[in-house]
Amino acid sequence: MKILWFTWKDVKNPLSGGAEAVNEELAKRLIKDGHQVIFLVAGFPGGLSEEKINGYTIIRLGNRWTVYWKAYKYYKKNLIGWADLVIDEVNTIPFFTKYYIKEKNILFVHQLCREIWFYEMIFPVNIIGYILEPLYLWLLSDRKVITVSESTKNDLIKFGFKNNNISIISEGITTEPVKNLELVEKFSQPTVLSLGSIRSMKRTIDVVKAFEIASQTISDLQLIMAGDANSTYGKKVVRFIGKSKFKKDIHYLGKIDINKKVELMQKAHLLVVASVKEGWGLTVTEANSQGTPAVVYNVEGLRDSVRNNETGIICQKNNPSHLANDIINLLKDTKKYKMLREKSWQWSKKINFEKSYRDFSMIIKNI
Structure with missing residues (x-):
């Protein structure tokens, strides 16, 4: 089969994320x-106009x-x-x-934009986008769709x-789950982790604020943050950390490679995610695979990648105070923490790209 795939980013784009990893x-x-x-x-600057990657062709x-x-x-x-x-x-x-095409076609949608318009776009583009999105979705609503x-x-x-026109494929991770949880060594001090590009829609400042609140109860709590902070919002977060009275316990590492990412996911006690919404939340499943459960906001995508009180914790209210309380309660409840850690690790083994591809392949064969 010859497949022509329209999407605005490829895996080498500096702005690529979870969706491009799946593609x-x-x-x-x-x-x-x-x-x-x-x-x-x-x-994108520095990108070739055409290249082959792993056998497929990218035309920019x-x-x-x-x-x-x-x-x-x-x-x-x-x-x-x-x-x-x-x-x-x-x-x-x-x-x-x-x-404009005559060939068979299908939509692939990881997530809708909706409120993200107000976090990632400037005025008046955010207002225009928010108003137009329901219209163009309605125009496309007769299509078959793959989502995650x-x-x-x-x-x-x-x-x-x-x-009946919407098919869901499994998400997948490339990170190999650890073989034995008992062999995973955690940091000596309780440590929460924030991973990924520091952008407005990730609400990273909420993570820092939650950490500050939790640190008032858990005095030796540490926060490790890793990801690109070159955006305007990212620089704002770095300044915010610099003014925090807990700044000595906040460690911003910048962009890291995959080996360091895996090391941090193994050694941290909790992953914390406060996004506006996600398609799924791949970092959650990746962290689970390394023996680290997550505490997350109750938003689209994250409520899919976390089973509340089974593989992680979903906040009742999306604010730093509730996020902090959930961090404190879970770190203090060693029995519950151990249970969440075990179950999230076991679940992560079922979320892989072999299953994702089987789902995807079956769908496109039957269009």
Whole structure:
């Protein structure tokens, strides 16, 4: 099968995240199974206009905002009739391929934007995007859709998509689960971990505030943060840490490699996530695989990747005070902590890209 995949970022884009990691793993397996895959994506400074990665082709066109028009023009000039299947990935904005392609097509949606518009976009783009999103979702609501969580499926249904047109594939992680929890050594001091790019929608300042509150009860509590802080919000977080009276116990490491990430996920006691919403929350499952449960806000995606009081804790209210209380209570309740740690580790073993690809492959074969 020849697959043409429209999405605005590829795995090498500096802004790539969990969605691009999923695309990469699915594409690699498609190639291994004898399929051909071409991605049409946005360019970025230093990125090649065309390259092959793991057997699939990436063609980079325009930038974050012009890629939609450039991809349309490139398709019309070079790729009409090439594909057996076209995937239109909705990552904030769709490519509206249904209006100009004749080939079979399907949408791929990790999460809807909704309130993220107000965290990641400036005025008036945020208002315009928030108003237009329901409209363009309605225009696409006759399409079949692949998504990664019940939360996103429910969101799509709210905007007119039919339940039987929405298929959910398993998420997956590339991090190999530890073999034996008993052999995982934790930091000597209780440590909470915040991982990933420090952006407004991640609400990292809420994590720092929760840590400050929890530190008043657990005096030796430590916070380790790792991720790119080059955004305006990231710099704001770094300044906020610098002014904290607990700054000696907050350790910002910047961007880290995968080996350091795995080490931190093993040694930390808790992962803390306060995002506005997620498609799933891959870092949660990754941390679980290394023997670390998570405390998270009650939002789309995170309520899928965490089973409350079974594999982690979902806050009753999304604010630093409740987040802090959940951190304190779990770290003090060693019996419950051990149970969550064990169950989250066991569950993480079932969330892998082999299953994700089986789900994905079955869906696209039956379109």
